[in-house]
Amino acid sequence: MTRTLLPTGSSKLERALAESCQSGQELPxxxxxxxxxxxxxxxxxxxxxxxxxxxxxxxxxxxxxxxxxxxxxxxxxxHKGTIGALKRIIEPLGYRLTITEWWEEKPIGPRGTFKLEVKTVGQGITEETQIELNYLINEAKPLSRHMIEMNISVEPSGLIYIGVAHYQGEAIHIYPKAVDQ
Incomplete structure (x- = not known):
């Protein structure tokens, strides 16, 4: 029994195509x-x-x-055009995002604007990365909003070794028992 459904009068091209398609069925x-x-x-x-x-x-x-x-x-x-989309597009890259919209500022800022604070943990941002961030933010931000400020801050991370030593002592003198005379 053959492993093909082609009729017996099939051309060489049809048989070769059937054979190559059969090998595609066995992909892992x-x-x-x-x-x-x-x-x-x-x-x-x-x-x-x-x-x-x-x-x-x-x-x-x-x-x-x-x-x-x-x-x-x-x-x-x-969710493009929402704060959730902005956060979801930036946070997988390892940055934390804080968004301040115009009505949250004191005093209230210009209408339709927002400020961003991008926090990085233990890594800096290159010029290419900043261009990338601007592109991603412009793709996901609401079209009616305009970014007027973007602050980038680096939070250093590392191990801090702290050592404490405490010494306490007491001097005890032991004398023989005094004999009463």
């Missing part, structure tokens, strides 16, 4: 695994990001960051 990767950011092979992540319409992709990001950006893509597209 399940198709469902290719559409999941957690189970997708690392080599295919850029294509998955393209399929999920990730706004900005960088091959230099670490693999966990790439997977997290793909995971957050649906939420970001669903």
């Amino acid at each position: 990767i399940l198709l469902a695994a290719l559409w999941n950011a957690d189970t997708c092979p690392a080599a295919v992540l850029p294509y998955l990001a393209w399929a999920f319409s990730v706004d900005l992709w960088d091959e230099n990001w670490s693999e966990p960051v790439q997977r997290e950006v793909i995971r957050q893509s649906f939420f970001v597209h669903q």
